[in-house]
Amino acid sequence: GKLNISVTGVSDGSEGLESKATLTVTGGEVYSYAYDDAINAASAINISGGKVYAYASNNDGIDSNGSLVISGGLVIGVGTSAPESGIDCDNSNSFRINGGTVISLGGTLQSTPSISSTQRSVDYNGVSATKGSKICVLNSSETPILTFEFPRTMSGAAFFFSTPDIARGIIHRFFGRFAGFRKPAGDQPLWNGGDGLNARKADEMRLELVNRHP
Numbered sequence: 001g002k003l004n005i006s007v008t009g010v011s012d013g014s015e016g017l018e019s020k021a022t023l024t025v026t027g028g029e030v031y032s033y034a035y036d037d038a039i040n041a042a043s044a045i046n047i048s049g050g051k052v053y054a055y056a057s058n059n060d061g062i063d064s065n066g067s068l069v070i071s072g073g074l075v076i077g078v079g080t081s082a083p084e085s086g087i088d089c090d091n092s093n094s095f096r097i098n099g100g101t102v103i104s105l106g107g108t109l110q111s112t113p114s115i116s117s118t119q120r121s122v123d124y125n126g127v128s129a130t131k132g133s134k135i136c137v138l139n140s141s142e143t144p145i146l147t148f149e150f151p152r153t154m155s156g157a158a159f160f161f162s163t164p165d166i167a168r169g170i171i172h173r174f175f176g177r178f179a180g181f182r183k184p185a186g187d188q189p190l191w192n193g194g195d196g197l198n199a200r201k202a203d204e205m206r207l208e209l210v211n212r213h214p
Contacts, residue, residue, distance in 0.1 A: 002029040035057050
């Protein structure tokens with residue numbers, strides 16, 4: 001199924017999807033737009049499948065006050081400027097990514113995955129992006145492993161991502177401001193892989209990605 005949440009309140013406490021205990025997503029689609037945290041849980045957030053998109057206009061996209069474990073699905077968290085984050089977990093030792101495609105965009109990256117995570121992740125700080133601009137990460141074979149359109153304009157932001165396709169010790173390429181990029185079907189801002197990519201390479205930045213874990 002599909003769950004769409006759009007909060008009209010513009011004050012602290014105007015959260016989207018909130019659990020006073022544990023929040024679990026195993027499938028389906030969840031889209032949450034809020035002034036405060038778009039998705040919040042007091043004890044734990046566990047995501048093992050489906051699509052999750054959380055957009056906060058004045059706080060964290062996804063915020064767990066306890067643990068956060070992602071083992072599958074497509075998860076995107078978008079927060080506002082510093083000190084807020086796209087994805088935030090109060091206890092980094094309890095933040096684990098063991099699968100899925102995960103994207104976080106916010107003013108800072110307050111939490112990084114624990115060393116017990118089984119999937120590699122990358123954080124890139126100092127991103128200045130205009131709403132609607134696109135980025136793509138290619139592997140050493142020039143195959144897109146992740147594409148994403150920025151949903152808001154930000155300066156000096158933190159961009160974090162994790163996919164099963166990130167390889168240790170391999171030089172990946174990072175491209176921005178695409179021409180001819182075609183959105184996949186549907187009206188939700190979710191991108192997984194390189195579907196619909198038909199672009200000239202512009203503003204190339206060759207990055208030696210530091211794969212945090214494992």
